Amino acid sequence: MTGPWQQAFARVPELLAAHVQISVSALVLAMIICLPLAIWAARSPKIAAVALTAASLIQTIPGLALLALFYPLLLGLSALVGGGISAFGFLPALLALTLYALLPILRNAVTGLSGVDPAAKEAADGLGMTSGQKLYYVEAPLAAPTIMAGIRTAAVWTIGAATLSTTVGQPSLGDLIFAGLQTQNWTLVLTGCLFSAALAISVDLLLGLIERGIRQRRRILVGAGMAVIAAGLLIATLPLMIVRDNIVVIGAKNFSEQYILARLIGSRLEKAGYTVQYRDGLGSAVVFQALSAGDIDVYVDYSGTIWTNQMQRTDMLPKAAMLDAITRWTSANHGVKMLGALGFENTYAFAVRPEDARAKSLRTLDDLARVSSDFNFGTDVEFLERPEWQMVQAAYPIRFKDARSFSPTFMYPALASGEVDVISAFSSDGRIAANDFVILEDSKGAVPSYEAIMLLAPDRGSDDKFVAALKPLIGAITVENMRKANYMVDREDDKKTPRQTALWLNDKLRE
Amino acid sequence: MHVSGPSISLNKVSRHYGRVRAVDSLSLEIAAGSLVALVGLSGSGKSTLLKMINRLVKPDSGTIRIDDEPVDSIDPHILRRRIGYVFQNIGLFPHMTVARNIAIGLELAGENEGRADCVAELLDLVELPRDMASRMPDQLSGGQQQRVGVARALATRPGLMLMDEPFGALDPVTRDNLTDQYKTLHDKLGLTTIIVTHDMAEALYLADRILVMEDGQIKADATPAALLSGNVGEAAEALVAIPRAQAAHLIALSKLS
Numbered sequence: 001m002t003g004p005w006q007q008a009f010a011r012v013p014e015l016l017a018a019h020v021q022i023s024v025s026a027l028v029l030a031m032i033i034c035l036p037l038a039i040w041a042a043r044s045p046k047i048a049a050v051a052l053t054a055a056s057l058i059q060t061i062p063g064l065a066l067l068a069l070f071y072p073l074l075l076g077l078s079a080l081v082g083g084g085i086s087a088f089g090f091l092p093a094l095l096a097l098t099l100y101a102l103l104p105i106l107r108n109a110v111t112g113l114s115g116v117d118p119a120a121k122e123a124a125d126g127l128g129m130t131s132g133q134k135l136y137y138v139e140a141p142l143a144a145p146t147i148m149a150g151i152r153t154a155a156v157w158t159i160g161a162a163t164l165s166t167t168v169g170q171p172s173l174g175d176l177i178f179a180g181l182q183t184q185n186w187t188l189v190l191t192g193c194l195f196s197a198a199l200a201i202s203v204d205l206l207l208g209l210i211e212r213g214i215r216q217r218r219r220i221l222v223g224a225g226m227a228v229i230a231a232g233l234l235i236a237t238l239p240l241m242i243v244r245d246n247i248v249v250i251g252a253k254n255f256s257e258q259y260i261l262a263r264l265i266g267s268r269l270e271k272a273g274y275t276v277q278y279r280d281g282l283g284s285a286v287v288f289q290a291l292s293a294g295d296i297d298v299y300v301d302y303s304g305t306i307w308t309n310q311m312q313r314t315d316m317l318p319k320a321a322m323l324d325a326i327t328r329w330t331s332a333n334h335g336v337k338m339l340g341a342l343g344f345e346n347t348y349a350f351a352v353r354p355e356d357a358r359a360k361s362l363r364t365l366d367d368l369a370r371v372s373s374d375f376n377f378g379t380d381v382e383f384l385e386r387p388e389w390q391m392v393q394a395a396y397p398i399r400f401k402d403a404r405s406f407s408p409t410f411m412y413p414a415l416a417s418g419e420v421d422v423i424s425a426f427s428s429d430g431r432i433a434a435n436d437f438v439i440l441e442d443s444k445g446a447v448p449s450y451e452a453i454m455l456l457a458p459d460r461g462s463d464d465k466f467v468a469a470l471k472p473l474i475g476a477i478t479v480e481n482m483r484k485a486n487y488m489v490d491r492e493d494d495k496k497t498p499r500q501t502a503l504w505l506n507d508k509l510r511e
Numbered sequence: 512m513h514v515s516g517p518s519i520s521l522n523k524v525s526r527h528y529g530r531v532r533a534v535d536s537l538s539l540e541i542a543a544g545s546l547v548a549l550v551g552l553s554g555s556g557k558s559t560l561l562k563m564i565n566r567l568v569k570p571d572s573g574t575i576r577i578d579d580e581p582v583d584s585i586d587p588h589i590l591r592r593r594i595g596y597v598f599q600n601i602g603l604f605p606h607m608t609v610a611r612n613i614a615i616g617l618e619l620a621g622e623n624e625g626r627a628d629c630v631a632e633l634l635d636l637v638e639l640p641r642d643m644a645s646r647m648p649d650q651l652s653g654g655q656q657q658r659v660g661v662a663r664a665l666a667t668r669p670g671l672m673l674m675d676e677p678f679g680a681l682d683p684v685t686r687d688n689l690t691d692q693y694k695t696l697h698d699k700l701g702l703t704t705i706i707v708t709h710d711m712a713e714a715l716y717l718a719d720r721i722l723v724m725e726d727g728q729i730k731a732d733a734t735p736a737a738l739l740s741g742n743v744g745e746a747a748e749a750l751v752a753i754p755r756a757q758a759a760h761l762i763a764l765s766k767l768s
Contacts, residue, residue: 123602125567127616128591137615141606217606
């Protein structure tokens, strides 16, 4: 097995264990909810209609949206009861996946129970069975194969949907898929898909065996199926039982730079004697709350994001004043320590080809405005709708000949090939340097500052060893080095992993 | 295995379904040990009447007593365990062996001792081979299944048997056999039996008292002999006319040959 596969496979046991844990928990919870509800529904058509409609409605919400919805819901709930409810990780994933598993279990259980032969039920009544005895001796055994088929469907759905729980900070095999998609590391994506598919297929086969055993009244099949499932569960969750305390959890959003910086922070903390875990691919909205709740210990955010999203500010301050304001605000409102800025920005930057810059002497956005009527503009899918574009237009008289949207992967080649003449690049993206593109200076300061800043959870701010391990990163990363690092992960040939790149970056720190 | 069946008394019992009076202020005394047939057309209220005795259907008004004890003085499921109930659709539990089906009443009552012996005895009683005990219901013919149904109803040694068209879905030969054998069983065990049927010929053959129901009321109450001799009312006469005419036709045919 070659390097990339080995590295991908090394992460599987722990993620598989977490994946199994969340899927099984959701499935069991769904069964605990559905089976009594189904018994009630089978005796009352009104309840059946209401319950099945509700479950079907939930099913129409896309899985990713359902997970995302639980985040603000739990935050609100937590605020209502005075804190203590985690909106991050296991709980929101559990609730969303449970809701998702309700429909197949409920539908099959109601169908199974109401489909029991009326003659058998009349005989049960005639024999003097109580309602409970009728359920135990007659209805449950006769409905069991149908109920089991529903559980089987729910299990396969849940295992598949559990890959999405990565986005709310619950580790799962989705970690591999999301990280792989972002860094275009197909080995990671394949590994994640392979294992979650294998898990779903083997669970489906085993539950199918049990279902067949119940249908044909062959106890040996049921017993064998259950034994294998129990053994599999035990083996799969073994990595979870190894208790480690004082684990540092490092958060990362869903792009290459974040993966690299998380590994850089992680490697330094490991050297300082901490045990480190990563929560990658977190949504921008989730990650800051997770930090202030202590669910993650440290991550890198950008000043403009905190300024507009968390602090809800629309005004503009000079860089230093803005960082000061952020430091005071996070500390006062969330107990979060802003350790400092890393030394580079990742903001929207206008990039042009070097030959154009030379020939038309383009240096600033004012120069761009002068030639804009001859220029075609290439941008990502959201920039034209963002406040930053309005700010730029307000400050500079820019009128482009034409504007086209690309995914970031195709935006850079479009500029290189001359399809467009200027793009809204991300200033720390490695593909700027690799193509020798020239960034035009925002001399009027129209675009807000997006300084990379390191934020520490409330508990970690006073941990001297922790702070000492990370302090050398403050002001130590130049935008040139960050671009090179990003490029090492993003490029097509001789790709490096975020971890390898982080080690490279660690050697380039500015003293 | 001899038991003595109870007497039954109904006093002004009514049951309505919406505006339909299925059973209309009906009073009736049934002597211990009798074999009573309830005959009538579909919708005459005979099944409703039967099911009110073991409270599968609750009466709107009136009282029903078994051996002077009102049926609503105890829990319905306790009451039903003392009464054998056999019906047209049989309702054997398809996931249980014949033996477990027969012994289910004992299982419910918590009688664990000697269940196998009891099952064997009951199989003898309904004239099924003992090795059928380990079969599943779907491996049995319709007639065999209803024999198991009767055995199951008899397992807890009830004194009273309520039978709702028990042999209605069986072929004529099997049906005749079972009718015959049940009559013997009834006498041998000293049961009180109420059997609902729409077949007057079966009633005439089987019962020692026939009640003809129409519109929720009893229109005729007589022995088979008295019914055949006529003068018991229009409703009864219409039902008796059919087997009588058939018999006359058969006699005429046999004289021709």
